[in-house]
Amino acid sequence: MKKALLVLTALMVLGTGLFAAPSELVINSYMSDEAPKQVFATVVAEFQKRNPDIKVTVNTTAHEQFKTLLPSWLTSKQAPDVVTWFAGYRMQAFAEKGLLEPIDTVFPGGSFESEFPSAFKTPSSYNGKIYFMPQSWYWWAVYYNKDVFKKLNLAIPTTQKEFYDVCDKLKAAGIAPIAIGAKDTWTAGGWFDYMDSAVNGGEFHVKLTKGTVAYTDPAVKKTFNYIAEMASKGYFMKNAASYSWQEAANVLFRGEAGMYLMGQFIKDVAPADVKDKIDFFKFPLFEGRKDYAVDTPTDGFMIPKNAKNKENAKKFLAFLATAEAQEMFCKPLGRLAANKKVAVPNEEAKRGLDMVLGAKTAMQFYDRDAPEEMAAKGMNAIVDIIGTPAQLDSILTALDKERVRIYAAQ
Amino acid sequence: MKTKISKTSLLPWMFLALPLTMYLIWVILPVFQSMLFSLTSRDTIMYGQKKFIGLGNFIRLFQDSQFHLALYNNLIWLVFFVALPIPLGLGIAMLFNQDYKGARLYKTLFYIPMTLSFAVIGTIWTWIYHPDFGALNTLLRSIGWESAAKQWLGDKRYMTFALVFVGVWRQVPYVMILYLAGLKNIPDELVEASMIDGASWGQRFRHIIIPLLTPATIIAMTISVIDSLRAFDIVYVMTNTKARAAEVLASYMYSSAFHYQDYGYGSAIAVIQFIITFSFIVVYINSTLKNEVQR
Numbered sequence: 001m002k003k004a005l006l007v008l009t010a011l012m013v014l015g016t017g018l019f020a021a022p023s024e025l026v027i028n029s030y031m032s033d034e035a036p037k038q039v040f041a042t043v044v045a046e047f048q049k050r051n052p053d054i055k056v057t058v059n060t061t062a063h064e065q066f067k068t069l070l071p072s073w074l075t076s077k078q079a080p081d082v083v084t085w086f087a088g089y090r091m092q093a094f095a096e097k098g099l100l101e102p103i104d105t106v107f108p109g110g111s112f113e114s115e116f117p118s119a120f121k122t123p124s125s126y127n128g129k130i131y132f133m134p135q136s137w138y139w140w141a142v143y144y145n146k147d148v149f150k151k152l153n154l155a156i157p158t159t160q161k162e163f164y165d166v167c168d169k170l171k172a173a174g175i176a177p178i179a180i181g182a183k184d185t186w187t188a189g190g191w192f193d194y195m196d197s198a199v200n201g202g203e204f205h206v207k208l209t210k211g212t213v214a215y216t217d218p219a220v221k222k223t224f225n226y227i228a229e230m231a232s233k234g235y236f237m238k239n240a241a242s243y244s245w246q247e248a249a250n251v252l253f254r255g256e257a258g259m260y261l262m263g264q265f266i267k268d269v270a271p272a273d274v275k276d277k278i279d280f281f282k283f284p285l286f287e288g289r290k291d292y293a294v295d296t297p298t299d300g301f302m303i304p305k306n307a308k309n310k311e312n313a314k315k316f317l318a319f320l321a322t323a324e325a326q327e328m329f330c331k332p333l334g335r336l337a338a339n340k341k342v343a344v345p346n347e348e349a350k351r352g353l354d355m356v357l358g359a360k361t362a363m364q365f366y367d368r369d370a371p372e373e374m375a376a377k378g379m380n381a382i383v384d385i386i387g388t389p390a391q392l393d394s395i396l397t398a399l400d401k402e403r404v405r406i407y408a409a410q
Numbered sequence: 411m412k413t414k415i416s417k418t419s420l421l422p423w424m425f426l427a428l429p430l431t432m433y434l435i436w437v438i439l440p441v442f443q444s445m446l447f448s449l450t451s452r453d454t455i456m457y458g459q460k461k462f463i464g465l466g467n468f469i470r471l472f473q474d475s476q477f478h479l480a481l482y483n484n485l486i487w488l489v490f491f492v493a494l495p496i497p498l499g500l501g502i503a504m505l506f507n508q509d510y511k512g513a514r515l516y517k518t519l520f521y522i523p524m525t526l527s528f529a530v531i532g533t534i535w536t537w538i539y540h541p542d543f544g545a546l547n548t549l550l551r552s553i554g555w556e557s558a559a560k561q562w563l564g565d566k567r568y569m570t571f572a573l574v575f576v577g578v579w580r581q582v583p584y585v586m587i588l589y590l591a592g593l594k595n596i597p598d599e600l601v602e603a604s605m606i607d608g609a610s611w612g613q614r615f616r617h618i619i620i621p622l623l624t625p626a627t628i629i630a631m632t633i634s635v636i637d638s639l640r641a642f643d644i645v646y647v648m649t650n651t652k653a654r655a656a657e658v659l660a661s662y663m664y665s666s667a668f669h670y671q672d673y674g675y676g677s678a679i680a681v682i683q684f685i686i687t688f689s690f691i692v693v694y695i696n697s698t699l700k701n702e703v704q705r
Contacts, residue, residue, distance in 0.1 A: 064651065067669075068668055068669055071671050075457065075458075097453075097457050099457075182564075183564070183650050184650065185652050238541075238542075238561075239541040239542060239561045239564055240564070241561065241563070241564025241565070242539075242540055242541050242542075242561055242563055242564040244650070372669065372670060373669070373670035373672070376652075376665075376669065376670070380652060380654050383654070384566065384654065384655075387564065387565060387566065388566060398475055401475075405470075409451075409452055409672075
């Protein structure tokens with residue numbers, strides 16, 4: 001018994017020694033797709049090279065699981081030092097609960113504005129303090145297969161009528177007009193953002209995601225009517241609910257579908273020989289509107305309040321904020337860097353940026369602007385509407401009941 | 411003499427002390443904790459803002475259409491889990507209880523689904539069910555039944571049945587094994603005596619085999635009922651974590667608690683599920699105890 005106790009004490013002493021000794025930095029990341037994962041690794045390697053005394057560990061978790069696990073990491077006493085996350089409401093919800101460390105002092109130029117456009121400050125702050133370090137951002141648009149459009153002699157549609165026309169022609173040629181991988185329900189969230197802002201304007205949609213407009217409102221119903229109409233006309237690919245977003249992307253890459261409303265990251269999963277055959281255009285204008293809105297999700301980093309190695313975490317964030325580190329990440333991926341000193345990586349990104357700058361409203365994304373539960377239930381509803389458009393009314397009534405409850409609990 | 415008695419009665423408790431303590435800490439205590447949590451508001455557990463709201467979560471449950479759907483789907487699971495695996499398992503067990511060439515091989519083949527984890531089974535069946543290139547629809551199309559080739563896991567109308575079928579597919583071999591063991595326990599003399607008395611196969615099955623298999627039937631029935639009530643893995647894997655129309659109690663509990671961080675509400679669902687399952691367990695324990703006493 002005495003011996004056992006002795007061994008135990010020895011182990012405990014050894015244990016605490018192990019945990020205390022070297023300077024560590026633990027990063028939990030959701031960049032699980034191959035391309036961003038590799039690029040992020042090179043950025044981390046560069047930081048490691050400059051700070052050889054810090055032992056950096058990167059834990060990568062698949063996107064959806066990451067979202068489920070993050071609250072438990074943030075509340076845990078063993079919180080990671082740095083986590084990847086989204087700007088806007090989803091970050092602010094954690095800041096409000098006091099789970100994040102303010103990072104006002106980390107910016108290499110002395111202030112947030114010295115590195116980033118001031119428009120990024122609001123979605124990066126809560127109650128006057130900055131909690132979020134933006135890294136990259138991208139746009140959502142209608143991606144299309146250039147070969148298919150060329151073969152059928154289709155022009156880029158800019159209005160609803162032209163859009164429906166293109167869909168009809170694609171359908172007549174035996175090609176699915178619109179690919180959608182609705183097994184990942186967030187793909188339907190993009191449709192909601194773009195259709196609602198196209199029909200009712202971006203400001204209206206922002207109000208809706210803030211919970212002040214009913215889902216049974218006639219204006220919202222008009223939006224869903226368009227989606228239901230497109231579904232009834234067979235514009236969305238068949239069996240969409242059985243395809244993941246990548247599987248549906250392959251349908252587009254193979255030319256079996258003509259268009260796909262997707263984020264710029266669709267390029268991350270395109271095979272090399274297809275990359276140049278895929279291009280994008282702005283979501284068409286509906287209802288005679290002239291102004292438009294875009295989804296511009298901003299990805300970045302936060303430091304949990306319970307982080308063990310806050311000094312190292314701040315050092316890392318200071319490095320990530322530099323133009324050099326941001327370019328290292330954004331250039332290979334063709335994304336837009338948050339740091340304003342970084343040049344636009346390529347011609348395509350230039351067009352993406354112009355599209356964003358011309359927009360009246362910039363949104364993050366449905367599941368980033370609305371509470372997670374609301375967005376999850378909303379996206380389920382949209383998938384159901386695409387599958388059974390006839391049940392539109394009952395689906396919306398049930399959804400609005402949820403809205404009332406969810407926002408009351410926030 | 412006195413010390414000896416207390417020693418022998420103490421010994422089993424000494425062996426049991428550790429597992430009992432663990433059971434208490436990790437099974438019994440959390441059950442009561444969940445009951446307590448079910449009376450609290452969202453954010454209570456995760457963010458330490460404890461707020462008791464009485465039966466608020468349960469009142470919400472009774473008005474929640476998704477919860478009604480989950481209950482209804484669990485009922486479908488339960489009906490099918492009792493109606494199909496028990497007769498099928500018994501039939502297959504009867505078939506394999508005779509000694510003939512290959513019987514053992516067939517038994518093993520039938521048993522294989524049992525050895526796979528639910529995650530593996532779910533992934534395999536997701537491919538089988540794929541509407542465009544899955545094995546099932548390819549088969550249906552090849553025999554000209556194009557109209558029967560549905561979107562099994564995407565269409566609200568078929569989701570639950572498609573999932574229940576997979577559950578049943580895995581449950582049948584389990585029941586088969588239970589019955590095989592039961593059949594081995596039937597004394598040969600009884601069967602032989604009935605043959606000498608001139609009983610037909612049907613009479614023998616009805617009056618000798620079925621009654622003697624009662625203990626196995628009770629076990630098979632209870633396990634199937636409990637398995638149907640705790641259906642989760644298959645639903646979770648095969649609907650890509652978004653159960654939607656195929657929602658069952660366990661999946662709704664999981665998404666409420668862990669996706670939406672509403673631990674109070676998730677706990678309330680867990681409590682309901684516990685009450686339903688527990689009442690079946692009580693019936694089971696009662697009948698097994700009765701059997702033990704009879705012997």
